[in-house]
Amino acid sequence: MPVSRFRFRTWLLPAAVLLAVGCLAGPVSAPAVAGEPASTGHDDALQERLEELLRAPGGPPGIIAVLQRGDKKKIYRAGVSELGTDRRPQPTDHMRIASTAKAFSGAVALQLVDRGLLGLDDTIGERLPALPEAWHAVTLRQLLNHTSGLPDYILSPELLAILMADPHHVFDSRRLLDFVADEPLAFPPGSQYQYSNSDNIAVALMAEAVTGRPYEELLKRLVYRPLDLRNTSLPQGFLLPEPYLHGYAVDPPDPTEDVSTALSASGVWASGGIVSTPRDLTRFIRAYAGGDLISKPTRHQQLQWRAGASEPAGPGVNATGLAIFRYTTRCGVVYGHTGNFPGYTQLMAATPDGKRSLTFSITTQVNKDNKPELLAELRSVQEDFICALLRR
Known part of the structure; x- marks a missing residue:
């Protein structure tokens, strides 16, 4: 594909950066799919909310929501998986899951706590003494609930300059914190909440330090295989991997651009680099939110809540636990995580027993900095889906 200009916002920040990829045509409406049952009642209302989101200024070319109660699953979708085609988004399509990957690092770390290899009060100084001495008092608990004060490496001008020069640059994922190694903590550890991508990089490094195994292998052993992901x-x-949901930069009046493969995952690693599918994400969040992967004492620690929103904010009132968020909506409570990355915005959530779940994926990046009005609409639509999920 000829290389041309690509606009994107870093997956968490307001800073705009120029990269290079090819341009594609504008949005295409998806036709009805033969053989899909017609929706009625509440289904019609939910489907209309998706269509409204699709038509909103800067809205996504594609949406897929998987709502599951027990063994009964409903799939809602709007738009297309790739512009220029009539292919609908599928639950088996691959996609970048963005910061929902932080829950996966939480699943690894909390299982290592259960095995006695890590403690929630273990410090960076004890487990990662090569990191800056100013960070040594930060605990695993504080990393998992974003009260560490670690400076966010995504803000690094040096990192952004590398991406501007080469969007496909392959970083040494285990050295990402080097970009902010000369910076002090933003505040005393545990004193306040501040979402930071550096936190989950440090979590993965701690897991590697106590096991002697690569984080990727720990994911396979502790998460993928037990849950059949x-x-x-x-x-x-x-x-x-094919097939995949194509992610887009949608910033009218600029042309819509395919940014699915604009960046290498090495620059986000344990903080947001995982690739999955709606089907696998559904399996994961049902087990994770339901506490199936960890012991009751560890889960009790995980569910100690304090004020703090995921990024982007999820539906309702947000509170943070250990690598999990509580979303208190007008219809009830679910646990989960959100995420955004160029081309993708994600929500995964489930009831505290794991028996009801929602994954909600759209194919453009939406956050409080780049599209605040669309984010408000997205959160409203997600809350309607959660109310449908919780309806008796």
């Missing part, structure tokens, strides 16, 4: 991986490169 056959289409989930943590790549280093920029390519996606």
Whole structure:
């Protein structure tokens, strides 16, 4: 594909950066799919909310929501998986899951706590003494609930300059914190909440330090295999497995651009580099939110809540636990995580017993900095879906 200009916002920040990829045509409406049952009642209302989101200024070319109660699953979708085609988004399509990957690092770390290899009060100084001495008092608990004060490496001008020069640059994922190694903590550890991508890089490094195994292997052993996640991986490169949901930069009046493979995953690693599918994400969040992966004492520690929103904010009132968020909506409570990355915005959530779940994926990046009005609409639509999920 000829290389041309690509606009994107870093997956968490307001800073705009120029990269290079090819341009594609504008949005295409998806036709009805033969053989799909017609929706009625509440289904019609939910489907209309998706269509409204699709038509909103800067809205996504594609949406897929998987709502599951027990063994009964409903799939809602709007738009297309790739512009220029009539292919609908599928639950087996691969996609970048963005910061929902932080829950995976939480699943690894909390299982290592259960095994006695890590403690929630273990410090960076004890487990990662090579990191800056100013950070040594930070605990695993504080990393998992974003009260560490670690400076966010995604803000690094040096990192952004590398990406501007080469969007496909392959970083040494285990050295990402070097970009902010000369910076002090933003505040005393534990004193306040501040979402930071550096936190989950440090979590993965702690897991590697106490096991002597690569984080990617720990994911396979502790998460993918037990939950039968056959289409989930943590790549280093920029390519996606086929088939995949194409992610887009949608910033009218600029042309819509395919940014699916614009960046390598090595620059986000344990903080947001996982590739998965709606089907696998559904399996994961049902087990994770339901506490199936960890012991009751560890889960009790995980569910100690304090004020703090995921990024982007999820539906309702947000509170943070250990690598999990509580979303208190007008219809009830679910646990989960959100995420955004160029081309993708994600929500995964489930009831505290794990028996009801929602994954909600759209194919453009939406956050409080780049599209605040669309984010408000997205959160409203997600809350309607959660109310449908919780309806008796």
